[in-house]
Amino acid sequence: MIIMDRLYNEAVKKGPICVGLDTTLKFLPKYLLDKDWSDGEKITEFNKKIIDATEDLAAAYKVQIACYESLGLDGMKAYSETVKYARSKGIVVIGDVKRGDISSTGDQYAKGHFTGDFEVDIMTVNAYMGEDAVSPYYQYIKENNKGIFILQRTSNPSAVDLQNLEVGADTIYEIMGDKIEAWGSAFRGENGFSAIGSVVGLTRPDEFEAIRARCPHTFFLVPGYGAQGGTGEDIANILKKSRCAVVNSSRGLITGHQKAGCEDEGFAEHIRKATLAMQEDILKWL
Template sequence: MIVDKLFNQVAKKGHVCLGLDTDYSYLPKNFADKFKTSGEAIYNFNREIIDATYDVVACYKVQIAYYEALGLEGLKAYSDTLKYIKEKGVLSIADVKRGDIAKTAEMYATGHFTGDFEADFVTLNAYMGINDSLEPFLKYVKENDKGIFALVRTSNKGARDFQYIKDEKDVPLYEAIGEKIEKLAEENMGSCGFSSIGAVVGCTNNEEGANLRKKLKSVFLLIPGYGAQGGKAEDIAVYLTDGNGAVVNSSRGILLAYKKEEDGEENFSLCARNETLRMRDDIWANI
């Protein structure tokens, strides 16, 4: 199963999920000026980053909004990036956060698990209902070896606006969502002890993290919030099971690492690699 592949990548190469949330403004000017369009420049920037890091990351996360904002050329860059990740033999997460229902959800599942935008995993929002929102994607999990990461508790400050609202049993909404995700996960288990039904759990609001991990014992986690959003390596350990069971995303922290170096613009991909290794080793040292 796809989760077994991800588990093995983490065991071999560490927990880093490199976020290719690539804004055109992130590109070194001298590099960007070589290309006719912003989409072409972004894709080639991504290629350089992937070439420099594919042997030291567990997976890549590609946030579609950065590409949609550029129109058709951006979507081509998105598609080409996913295809290049696959060529390099690495797993991809399409960060699309789809959350619609019924036939619309079915179309989203087809669009992101097959064809030009095919990825190994997608991120989903189940707040319109577990069955309605996720069911169309589960077919691909079962029949096409795909995986999902459903939003449970996010890393932004506004997460407390709704996700922490408690029911009559004093259970916060994010925990109720997590319990339903855990039940789905138990029906789609890999041999590694985790499921291809995963969850997004931010590391910046982790005071209740140990309890949440106990409830999501079968669920592989995608953990945002490291680095630019304030999360630290020591925040990660509570979400791991025997050192595995999660990938930790960093986007700007790696993509913009070159800005910290005097000659970084000429060596941006090497700077990205060095930051990836620093992050990987930082997490390893704290688990």
């Protein structure tokens, strides 16, 4: 079973929820901030409590490495401990690292995130340098059951500046989708999806629906839910046709305790409630 089959099966069983652990100190409850620990230790404890509270709801966890890199070695230790802890639960972990380089540099990125202290199951990749930025990961997809999500149509407003430019009859993001389908053709699993997936935002659901129809073998990581405006109904209209995606929410979930005014050790229960509400908001439309 390839990694994308695992993710697909979890998304069908639990619901298509990806909990984003894009954790910074401003999200921590006061009781943790007041502890005589390093910043990395505080973030690790916060993340572990969230994982414990949501492991039965999350099809995957996405960990944004920039939040940890900014704290130096202490932060990178927190990143390592977070991904190891989530993977120990048997849940798919996505390293949101957006690497995008070629040749020997790409080889080192693949080794750095698919083995060792920072090992994840799937990593995000920027392939706007072409297949040379993707091929370093093929070995790990084949031999280590890893996967990648390639940026295709992102959720940020200025994505239209480049991704929506037309080349002949197609937009650049449509051409990228065709490439992702082609690159992934050798890595398809039992559910028909490739271990090479795509990142497509939920902020333009009409575009997403057209992408899904054009890329039938691509599994999607979908940002843009909640804080960026995407709704459960938006994604459900796509999932009714194909259970082809997991939907990420980061600050919309991990600030659940702040919205409830909770600053004590019970914070994780509020994050669980926010995750349940997201699950319900999507599944009620299916």
